Amino acid sequence: MATSRTDWSGLAAPDLAAFEELAEAAFARLPEAFRALCEGVVIRVEDFPDDETLDEMGCESEFDLLGLFRGTGLAQGGGAVGLATGQLPNMVWLYRRPLLDYWAEHDETLGHLVTHVLVHEIGHHVGLSDADMAAIEAAAEA
Structure with missing residues (x-):
């Protein structure tokens, strides 16, 4: 007996709005203590990094970067409280098209x-180790 398969013929890749919803849902599944450390961090979704970011990160292609943190991390004294005048908030960027490309592969x-x-x-932003991040991911998927 054949298993049921999704009919992909009518499906499209998620647009920016759908990707933002996906990111919000992913963030909501993270452990509460981890989310509390993110107060004031802005999460943005864009199709691609801008040219300045690609140059700064030494990327060969606009598909090389999946995400980026910009700002002053908590480990370096950053946070939502006490932003200096003119200082931008800490931001996490998710790049939709490179993420979709990676996903497809x-x-x-x-x-x-x-x-x-x-x-x-x-x-x-928080200054966590790779092991700490892996544990947070595992908790989000539980």
Whole structure:
């Protein structure tokens, strides 16, 4: 007996709005203590990094960067409280098109991938180790 398969013929890749919803859902599944450390962090979804970011990060292609943290991490004294005049808030960027490209080439769900990149980028803000980030991801999937 054949298993039921999704009919992909009418499905489209998630647009920016759907990707933002996916990122919000991924963030909501993260442990509460981890989310509390993210007060004031802005999560943005864009199709691609801008040219300045690509140059700064040494990327060869606009598909090389899946996400990015910009700001002053908690480990360096950053946070939502006490922003200096003119200082931008800490931000996490998720890049939709590179994430979709990566997803198409690998054997994991899009939700898992978005969670992984989100935790990794927020982990830079918080100053976590790779082991800490892996534990947070595991808790989000439980």
